[in-house]
Amino acid sequence: MSTVALAVADGTTLFELAIPCAVFGSPRPEGAGSWYELAVCADPGARVGEWLRVETPHSLEEVATAQTVVVPACDQVVTSPPPELVDAVRAAHERGARIASICTGAFVLAAAGLLDGRRATTHWMHAHELAHRHPDVEVDSRVLYVDEGDILTSAGQAAGIDLCLHMVRKDHGAAVANAVARRLVVAPHRAGGQAQFIAQPLHARGGNGLSDLLAWAVERLHEPLTTADLARQARMSPRSLGRHFRTATGTSPLQWLLAQRIRRAQELLETSDDSVEQIARSCGLGTATTLRRHFNTAVGVPPDAYRRTFRSGTRLVRPR
Template structure:
């Protein structure tokens, strides 16, 4: 099993703590090899939000034995986080753990020196404080999460769920991550680059002008849809469509289409033996060359490598180049 250690100390926020433990403790309905074993690690009994008394499973020294370390939100960003927590998180990363912060947990990673020279984010209300206190960090206030490989940060609350699902997607693929999202009744995928301030980031509101359009387009990813096609279907001008798209999804129509095509390609690579040419046609990419270019740029590896990785994991083996990072 892959160990996910949730690092806690007095002042940890209970929402992100509970969210991470729930997501990593319950596997999806389908059988999945090497699911996570979550453990809560702290120096002793701690109070989350100053109200909920929590008894950790083990001490902070167990962080160094984990495959992944999750640092939930930190309540009082105006004070330095506990030194023993900071030291333990740093030691875990040095031992090879992947470290991810949720919300203001980024202040713990920053204090540990793990974000120096990197791009990072946190809850939008605290990005200025993080940037002022740690000027060598490139703080991005406009994204849901940032993946630097072995160090990841997320914005607040719901974005913490997005980052946790992103980790599942990296480890087990889109099909499994989507199954987990369905069980939790949350959107299966919101790109990390999506803006924190999107009023309606996913098409859950059926009364929104684009709700039907997005569902219509998602069923036609094999077709060479254009912005003009979408605008015609929505019965509005291309410019008006673009404004609605930005409001609802935080991105442009073409970027949204590309993201859907890539996610569909991931699913087909994981679940079928279709050739890359066939998948390119099924996802509206046209040619294998076009699919490979966009897939490699978006996912970080070529389609063939992606397929080998997740096919091997489902078979219980190690992929060629085991240990490679598969960013989404």
Template structure:
């Protein structure tokens, strides 16, 4: 049985060139099995059509007055980010927050929150491809590109696209409990719970076929991850000293050779967990992580979830 709560007013603020999928997410999540708990309203700067990236408009039912009065305000991604929204939008966000509203962004909607000053001194996230720009444009924001969402209590930011579903389910879980959130997740055929600290599933590292000094060595290493490779092996293949190799790896990947090798092995384990029904012991061996215990340790550090949880979410293996 879910907790007894008053219905909340939720304003979804669609800015020009909003992404339709992300505009629709809060409605889908917050009105599936929980319609009696949330009154969700699509808002714009004023009532009426709002252009989207899909080539069709969405129709705002209300203007910024509904944003100011809402209990929760959600700002989906919009293509004109990182440009700040107009001043009246920023003022509405600040006013809503000052009167106690919970403010949430999906993907690059975080740029609007940052422009309003709501992320100053806070930890926040956005789509990994835009994280560096958010950090550069708003240096007071502590940008974390490695998580699905960040809950700072009265301000929540989520990463790209699908992580908006996770953040919306997090709202339901926070407000109404895990049982209700799980029912909603089943209704929309989503993973019941992906923790906010879970890593964004960024495309795996693949060596580029350029004049990179390490491209050939990295490609070779990826073909031999199941072997007991060491930094000395990488240096020998690259025909460099260990010190020169370390400098080259740092310049090209931002990591030490050992950290890159471990990350590559975890990525291989991810791939095997998705594609095969192999035991965790075999996955650990084939990815070069050695034992299942060692794989769990490094997997959780890098991905933020256990190998078994990852497999349950992503596996295509036969049952």
């Protein structure tokens, strides 16, 4: 069983605290094997949302013993984060823990020196302040979350859900992460590179915008879709689609399609006995050779190794 500690400081916001509790503290989904043991760690008298007192038997000292530490957003943006919280997070990382932050929790990680020389994100409203205060951090205010292996950071609120589900996906596979997402009634996957907000929403004539187009494409991953096919469905030129698509998702239509096909392959490898050749056709990648090439690039291991990992219930470790 993997231990997840939530490092709660005075002023932690209620919504961001509830996100990891809902994901990691939920009942074990079918097919997950082992699950998480969640501990909310806080100093006595800590407040959540300015009014709710945190009563927990777990102190911040216990953060250092967890395998995964999640730092939710807090109000310590103008001033420095509490030293005891920074020390606890740094000690956990030194012991080999995976550290994640939601929204302004990134300021705690930065104060602990964990983001120096790394790419990281936070809520776009606070990205400039994070970059100004910690110039050694490569702050990317455009994306939903950043995965640096042992350090993960996310933007605000809903992006925290995306990050937590991403960690479940890394630990237990796509099928289990999708089951948790269905329980929470949220989208099963939004790529970390997707934009935090859409400055110029894509509206297709006769439709409801980009979400309709993406849903249409996901239902047809087995087909040899092209940018021209997507543009035709969106009723705009391929060039115009590409420009708006990148604004909305942070990637190109073909890159997005490839990512969806790889994720579909992950789920089929976890849940079916189909051969790699059959899965390649089901995902629109044509041949097993093509699937293996793209899968290894995206996931870091071949499809057969991925299947063995999740069938055995062990945690996938991507080569670095």
